[in-house]
Each structure stands twice: as structure tokens, then as C-alpha cells.
Amino acid sequence: MKFFVTVPVGLEFVAVQEIKDILSDSTIQYEDQVNISWPSNWFVTKSEKKCAKRAVRGLESEDLVKVKPIDEISEANKLKPDVMPGLIAFETDQPQSLKCELKSVKVLFAEILEAQLPDCREDVEIFLKQGMNLREDSGWISALDFWHRWKESHTREGSATDSLSFRVTFQKLRSYSSSGRPNFSFSSVEGSDWLGYGIGAAMPHWRVNLKHVHIVCMAYKSSIKLGIALTNLDGTNIRNREAFGATSLQVQEAFCLTKLSSPPPGSVLLDPFCGTGIIPIEAVQHLVGDRAVYGIAGDVLSEETERAERNSIHSGSKNLIEVLSADATRLPFRDKSVSRIVSDMPWGRRCGGFSRNVSLYPKFLDEAQRVLEADGEAFLLTLEKGLMR
Known part of the structure; x- marks a missing residue:
């Protein structure tokens, strides 16, 4: 079963360790690329010169009054361009273990599918309005089935697949550096409208309802992930x-x-x-x-x-x-x-x-x-x- 979570940008490696502690069998996507991924507004200081701890390897320790930003780490230790910041994707055969709270996680999603965005705006609109070929991908079946079981165990409220209601959010993730920011040719509102239309057309029995199941599309450069929110997006703080x-x-x-x-x-x-x-x-x-x-x-x-x-x-x-x-x-x-x-x-x-x-x-x-x-x-x-x- 595939999942992804949103976590604090720059502290992904802390969340990775928590997921691994809870899910011993989990396979973390891009794990070798999220060990260190600090944004420029985090600082670690030390009161005496000594080797930096393993969590911040590559950062030379400084006196407290000579603080060094953590983002000054060798380029080899930073996130690679194709990795979504603030998002961790993983796969596990023990999804029941996710019932315990992941304290580093903002929102937990069951992954429906992953795809690549077309290059031009017109093709993106067509692709999203076709529901990202949702009917041709089996991921939505397992994700929806898990969502039903999750809701039954957490709220004791289940609903039939053919009467599912939904809302769509399209989020365009940003990279750490200004030079790495993607230049999308469309807005998040347009992405939500196009994808909402496509899902409604692909799943005609589903109804739009802004208070119910939250289907989220995360986009970063040319990569996108579609998922169903398992935890409340409005109660994460x-x-x-x-x-x-x-x-x-x-x-x-x-x-x-x-x-x-x-x-x-x-x-x-x-x-x-x-x-x-x-x-x-x-x-x-x-x-x-x-x-x-x-x-x-x-x-x-x-x-x-x-x-x-x-x-x-x-x-x-x-x-x-x-x-x-x-x-x-x-x-x-x-x-x-x-x-x-x-x-x-x-x-x-x-x-x-x-x-x-x-x-x-x-x-x-x-x-x-x-x-x-x-x-x-x-x-x-x-x-x-x-x-x-």
C-alpha cells in the first residue's frame, strides 16, 4: 500500500526516521535524498567548537556568537531537483500501524496515483480534465478501499463507493532556492477546477461536497501525486x-x-x-x-x-x-x-x-x-x- 505525508519543509529526514521507527517494513521513496534538506531559516549553534552531530553532518560547528545557517551544506547532501519538498512517499505492508499518530506529519494521504505533467498549459488542462486517466489506474481502488476501512475504524462512519462525495485541492510545491522554483503556466485554482471536472467525469457517481473527502494533488515541477486525505486537513495544528x-x-x-x-x-x-x-x-x-x-x-x-x-x-x-x-x-x-x-x-x-x-x-x-x-x-x-x- 502506498502513502504520502506532508511534513515541515527542511525537516523531512526527522519525519523519515519517525516513519521508519513505527513501520519497520516501510520503503521510503527518495530516502537517500531526504537525510538532510534544510531550509535557510534553520540554525544550529553550539557553545564550543567540536564536530557537528551526525544529523547535521557536513556543517562545521561554530561558536554560539558565530552562528552558521544550516543550509550551507555541501551540495551533495541537499535534495535533488526531482524530490518534492515537504513531502515523503512510502510503501508499507503494515498500514494498520498508521493508526498511531505520526507527530511529525501534518496530513496523511493514501496515494491514488503518480504521474508526469505535460509541458504546455493546453495539454495540462486536457490531462487534468481527463481525470489523469484515473479509470485506467488501479491505485484509486486500493486507496479508496483503505480510506473506507480507515474511516470505519476512526469514526465508525462508512459510505458506499458509488455515493462518495469529494473536494479537490491542487497544491504547487516550492523548492528551497529561488533558482529552483517551478514556473507553472497555470494557477492552483485552475488546477483544482480542471482536476475536479476530470474526477467528476471519470467517477460520475461521486458528488462535489466541500466538507467531505479531500482529494489532493501535489505538483512539483513536472511530477504530481494524487491522494485521499486520511487525516483532517483543518485540524493539523x-x-x-x-x-x-x-x-x-x-x-x-x-x-x-x-x-x-x-x-x-x-x-x-x-x-x-x-x-x-x-x-x-x-x-x-x-x-x-x-x-x-x-x-x-x-x-x-x-x-x-x-x-x-x-x-x-x-x-x-x-x-x-x-x-x-x-x-x-x-x-x-x-x-x-x-x-x-x-x-x-x-x-x-x-x-x-x-x-x-x-x-x-x-x-x-x-x-x-x-x-x-x-x-x-x-x-x-x-x-x-x-x-x-
Whole structure:
């Protein structure tokens, strides 16, 4: 059975490992090409010079105040041009194991078919309006059958094949670099309209209904994948969270980042720009037992710490997380007392601004260097790449 999932762009290799841990028999498509695929706004820093960990091989470690962007890795380790960013395709004989939640995954799809787009706009329109030759491909039969069984086991609501209702979304995926961006000759709306018409013509008993089965077409350059969504596309960001802020980090990114940081058992993981607190919450949720850590969520804004407090209670993590009001430039911790700093830093877009970050970033990095242990690490997310150099 074939599936594909959408995951945080640049952290595909973390999701690959999670899939392999759950599905021991899985065959990952392009596995050798998704080991390292970092976008340019992820940074790893270290408090002392030493060899970088295996997860970021090819990246030379730097002092904390000399941060190096992770995308400066040898070209051999980057994604090849034909691989869809933020998407992992795999095949397994144990689809029942997918009933457990994949924490790095945004949406899980049963794959219907994979095809190549024609070169010109007119041919693309004809191809999609013909339903991508859906009737001639057997993939939709197994995908639809699995969707029925999935829904029966999850919602106890099944529907007959001939009365299936659907909606179509056409997504054009982007590559990491501007030079690699595809130049589609049509819009996503046009792609959805053409493909919706084609599926309706190929499957005349199916009815359009925007609230029901979501059929998604992922397009990247000349490659496209068609799949049926098994998980809710509208509920992918609510895990462990009931309070949201203006700049809430996606839970899948928070999970991947904390998993990547790999804090030592019994250590302290700090997020000094915690916002809704989702990073330390995800850390204490998946690092349990002998791998358990203690999370600290700090923020200078009282409304953010209130949200983090609510979410720690909502997620059942209250006893494993301390939420406190703290200025990231004057952290209330002893020297070398924190093992990991993992944070989504202020970008200066929706709140704050560049001028504020010019002052904030150097002060925070100096303070982070002070509180990190000798072999501590900071994993930071920001768009202010110029300020991190």
C-alpha cells in the first residue's frame, strides 16, 4: 500500500526516521535524498567548537556568537531537483500501524496515483480534465478501499463507493532556492477546477461536497501525486494546544525541532521566546521514561505566558514544565545550567520589528552562551538571517 505525508519543509529526514521507527517494513521513496534538506531559516549553534552531530553532518560547528545557517551544506547532501519538498512517499505492508499518530506529519494521504505533467498549459488542462486517466489506474481502488476501512475504524462512519462525495485541492510545491522554483503556466485554482471536472467525469457517481473527502494533488515541477486525505486537513495544528497567538509555531515543526535537539535525559530544555509554549510541551510529551527532560517556557509578554500556562494544563504537561515571565536578554538562570535552548525567535514581521531585533539578537545570543552548559546546544528558527551571522 502506498502513502504520502506532508511534513515541515527542511525537516523531512526527522519525519523519515519517525516513519521508519513505527513501520519497520516501510520503503521510503527518495530516502537517500531526504537525510538532510534544510531550509535557510534553520540554525544550529553550539557553545564550543567540536564536530557537528551526525544529523547535521557536513556543517562545521561554530561558536554560539558565530552562528552558521544550516543550509550551507555541501551540495551533495541537499535534495535533488526531482524530490518534492515537504513531502515523503512510502510503501508499507503494515498500514494498520498508521493508526498511531505520526507527530511529525501534518496530513496523511493514501496515494491514488503518480504521474508526469505535460509541458504546455493546453495539454495540462486536457490531462487534468481527463481525470489523469484515473479509470485506467488501479491505485484509486486500493486507496479508496483503505480510506473506507480507515474511516470505519476512526469514526465508525462508512459510505458506499458509488455515493462518495469529494473536494479537490491542487497544491504547487516550492523548492528551497529561488533558482529552483517551478514556473507553472497555470494557477492552483485552475488546477483544482480542471482536476475536479476530470474526477467528476471519470467517477460520475461521486458528488462535489466541500466538507467531505479531500482529494489532493501535489505538483512539483513536472511530477504530481494524487491522494485521499486520511487525516483532517483543518485540524493539523491543534495538538496539545487550546490557546493560540498571532505567531503560533506549527506543532509538527516544534516536534521535529525538539527531536532533532536530542537533549540528554534529565536535562533542562529552555524556550526563552515560548509564545504558546508548544516547543517545551512537545519535548516533554515525546521524551518520556528514561529520556525524560524538564521544560522551561519563558517569555517577556504576560499574555504569552498565560497562553503557555493554559496549554501546559490542556496537554497534561503541567508537572513537567515551568512557565515563567523572563527577559531573554537577562535570563534568570545560573551560568552553564541549561542543556538545550530550542526556540522560534521573533521574526519582526507580525509583531516587533527589525530595529528591535537588531538590539535583541546579540544580547540574547550572549545570554544564551552564558547559561548553556559546556556541551550545550541552541536550535533556533528565524528569518533574520543577517542578524545571525
